[in-house]
Amino acid sequence: NAGVTQTPKFRVLKTGQSMTLLCAQDMNHEYMYWYRQDPGMGLRLIHYSVGEGTTAKGEVPDGYNVSRLKKQNFLLGLESAAPSQTSVYFCASSPDRAGANVLTFGAGSRLTVL
Amino acid sequence: DAKTTQPNSMESNEEEPVHLPCNHSTISGTDYIHWYRQLPSQGPEYVIHGLTSNVNNRMASLAIAEDRKSSTLILHRATLRDAAVYYCILSNQGGKLIFGQGTELSVKP
Numbered sequence: 001n002a003g004v005t006q007t008p009k010f011r012v013l014k015t016g017q018s019m020t021l022l023c024a025q026d027m028n029h030e031y032m033y034w035y036r037q038d039p040g041m042g043l044r045l046i047h048y049s050v051g052e053g054t055t056a057k058g059e060v061p062d063g064y065n066v067s068r069l070k071k072q073n074f075l076l077g078l079e080s081a082a083p084s085q086t087s088v089y090f091c092a093s094s095p096d097r098a099g100a101n102v103l104t105f106g107a108g109s110r111l112t113v114l
Numbered sequence: 115d116a117k118t119t120q121p122n123s124m125e126s127n128e129e130e131p132v133h134l135p136c137n138h139s140t141i142s143g144t145d146y147i148h149w150y151r152q153l154p155s156q157g158p159e160y161v162i163h164g165l166t167s168n169v170n171n172r173m174a175s176l177a178i179a180e181d182r183k184s185s186t187l188i189l190h191r192a193t194l195r196d197a198a199v200y201y202c203i204l205s206n207q208g209g210k211l212i213f214g215q216g217t218e219l220s221v222k223p
Contacts, residue, residue, distance in 0.1 A: 004157075035213070042201060043158065043213040059212065090157050099146040099205045100165070105157035 002026050004106035006091050012112045013081045021076040021109050023091030031094040031101065032074035033058075034066060036087040037108075043090060049074055050097060081113045118202045123218045126192045134187040134217055136202030141182050146205045149176065149187045151198040152216070158201065161187065197221045 004025045013019055023032065030051050035043040035058075045058030049068040063085060065077045074093075078085060089109045094101040119137040126132040138147065149161040162169055162176045164185075169176040175188040189196055201216040 033210075042199075042215045045210060045212060048210060058210070092157075099144055100163065101205070102148075102160045102163065103150070103158075103211060105159065108157050 004091055004093055004104050006089070006106035006109045008109060009107070010110050012114065013078075014114050015082060017081050018077070018079050019081065019111075020078075021089055021091075021111075023074045023076070023093075023106060025072055025074075025093040025104070027093060027095070027104065028071070029093035029095050029104075030071075031097060032068065033092045033094075033103065034064070034074065034076045035090045035092065036060065036085075037090060038087050046076065046089075078111075081111075083113045085111065086113045087111060118204060118214050120200075120202050120214060120217045122215065123220070126189075126196075126219060126221050128194060128221055128223050129191050132189040132192045132196070132219065132221075134189075134200050134202075134219065135184065136186070137184045138202070138204055139183045141204055142206065144206050147176065147178060147182075147185050148203045148205050148211060149174070150201045150203065150211075150213075151196075152201070153195075153198045158213075161200070163205075192219075192221045194221050194223060 007022045033048040034046040037043045047066040052071040055066045067075045091106045092103040094103045148163040150158040152158045164176045177186045199216040
């Protein structure tokens with residue numbers, strides 16, 4: 001049982017390049033989330049999904065796009081990377097929308113934009 | 115979304131109890147109180163959550179004030195492996211968790 005798997009774990013990009021981070025969960029969870037964490041700060045919600053084919057904006061959605069074509073996968077895309085997007089990105093999933101839902105997090109993807 | 119307020123840092127001695135406070139004065143009736151922790155270089159992990167009553171699990175206890183405007187995470191015997199950033203978060207029926215700055219707990223041997 002892998003839980004939440006993020007790929008890649010590390011990536012270095014040049015300004016203006018594009019890339020996609022993949023999050024995969026094997027727990028049949030409905031909800032999936034993308035957060036970013038900058039040094040010395042808490043996590044900030046970028047986008048989330050309440051089910052296959054749905055996406056919604058979080059606190060800091062600008063510069064990112066997401067897709068949830070399959071229930072088990074949640075993709076985070078950067079169309080034109082900027083140095084301000086240098087961060088550690090965490091994906092999470094949860095079973096349902098109720099306030100009692102518990103999130104399971106991935107190990108993180110460290111992105112550096114030069 | 116309702117906000118939480120936590121101290122930036124706390125210190126504890128190994129094998130002593132730790133009480134981590136959290137204020138959430140704007141909590142609504144449907145908000146659950148969640149605690150997560152983040153060990154160095156890892157993703158956050160779930161610790162405990164509750165709605166109105168105090169809760170216990172193998173990791174910790176959660177004490178919720180009667181008016182629900184504050185709560186306390188209790189680690190009964192701190193170990194060096196408990197050194198982490200602890201996040202107190204409110205979650206409503208929308209299911210989103212909005213993280214604050216958290217409390218950085220250091221444990222001294």
